[in-house]
Amino acid sequence: MTHILQIDFTMQGPFGDEMAEVFADLAKSINEEEGLIWKIWTESPDTNEAGGVYLFESKETAEKYLNMHTNRLAKFGITGVNAKILAINSKLTEINNGPVK
Known part of the structure; x- marks a missing residue:
């Protein structure tokens, strides 16, 4: 099951x-x-925020990436990372033309 x-x-x-x-x-x-599967880069210069929305094949691969990326960000001096991993309801997402498999 894919996860965001x-x-x-x-x-x-x-x-x-x-x-x-x-x-x-x-x-x-x-x-x-x-x-x-894909990433959408996000940014808000007005609030000095950046980040992204990612689609992964599984919860496990999303968790693995999150751990690696949080460590990489820390090396750049970025802490206080907000993150969520959420399952996708593919049937409803398809109705709304969401780009998921």
Whole structure:
């Protein structure tokens, strides 16, 4: 069963095009993570927040990624990561054209 991982945290930037440029290699490496189907990058320069919404093949792969990513963020000095792992109701999501398998 697929699961969504929601992550957000406080970050002082960069945002927008600069963020896309700075984190392009990281974005490419995320595609190699076990169980990842897709990621949507999120940002709010107004509130100094960034994060993402991820779709994983299973709860286990989402948990594994969350643990690794939280440790990686800590190395960048980012703490206080908010995260949730939620199961997806695929039947209802399909009705609303959600991009899930």
